[in-house]
Amino acid sequence: MANPFSKGWKYLMQSLDTTIEENADPKVQIQQATEAAKKQHREVTESAARIIGNRNQLEMTLNRLVKDQEKLQDNARAALQQADKAAAGGDTTAATEYTNTAEIFATQLVTVEQEIEDTKKMHAQATQAAEQAQQQQRQSEVRLKEQMGQIDQLRAQVDQAKMQESSNQALESMQGIQADDSVPTLDSVRAKIEARYATALGAQELTENSVRGRMAEIESSGRDMAASSRLEQIRAELAGGSTAAGTGEITAGESAGDTDQEDTQGR
Structure with missing residues (x-):
């Protein structure tokens, strides 16, 4: 039977030689x-x-x-x-x-x-x-x-x-470098700026649409008022025409004056 101490010593020496x-x-x-x-x-x-x-x-x-x-x-x-x-x-x-x-x-x-x-x-x-x-x-x-x-x-x-080993270590160290979490990255800053800019453009677009809408509404309201006024004028003219036909006594001078007055009112 082999001596355990001798086997252990040989193993230790072999392991030491391998390590060296x-x-x-x-x-x-x-x-x-x-x-x-x-x-x-x-x-x-x-x-x-x-x-x-x-x-x-x-x-x-x-x-x-x-x-x-x-x-x-x-x-x-x-x-x-x-x-x-x-x-x-x-x-x-x-x-x-x-x-x-x-x-x-x-x-x-x-x-x-x-x-x-x-x-x-x-x-x-x-x-x-x-x-x-x-x-x-x-x-x-x-x-x-x-x-x-x-x-x-x-x-x-x-x-x-x-x-080559030095180059590999340098590359590995470069690959292992991570960004500092306490400092914003360029990508995050760019995203924030683009988001704010896009929001501002959206607000501007809404404002422009609102102004154009109000202007259109005002223009439409003005046209409606002018149309209503014109319609009342036409009604008044119609009413005046009916009265003159009933009396049948319109003189040439009165007719001319009335005509001038009607033209003035129509304008």
Whole structure:
């Protein structure tokens, strides 16, 4: 059965890592990735340098052994020559000593030659390893340049993303701005003014209609009065005509005077 404390601790650490990952600054993470890429390339370069250095050291060792080989060969050859010369001169003791010396040189020469063979093998392996290390170092350098280019692009994208986020926040804040309820809006003021103006126009229209109506009424009343007066005049004329016909004594002068008077009254 799993330990509840261990499970809880792992869950807490995983949750903490997730929270940190979600809230991490992209530029900080880019910088971390940059440092990691540079560190990896630096380690590859240092490892390649050590491998190449080992090859160079084996080359120096091989050169030294070759020189020792040549020297030992010369010494052994010289000792043999001295031994032969001493033996030819009858000096057996010196001949024996030179011969022993030549054998020592020969023993050393064999040891050096064995070291040369071993060193050559190691040098061949080191040379191959150095070539691989150089190739890996070049690949690492190319990869680092590509990563640096990608990192520059990511940084530019982060800047663009921040600018876009700022623009979005500004737009959201603008959309969230509400009018102050304590201050009348232009629409409400316009509606009130238009309502008052329309009401005033309506009142003016009613007033004009009323004045025209009264004027028409007065004109109509005047016409009615004139018609009534004219009608009374006609009645009076009719009444006067009837009286003159009854008497039948209208003189020329009276007729003319009456006619003038009637015309004057008619006018």
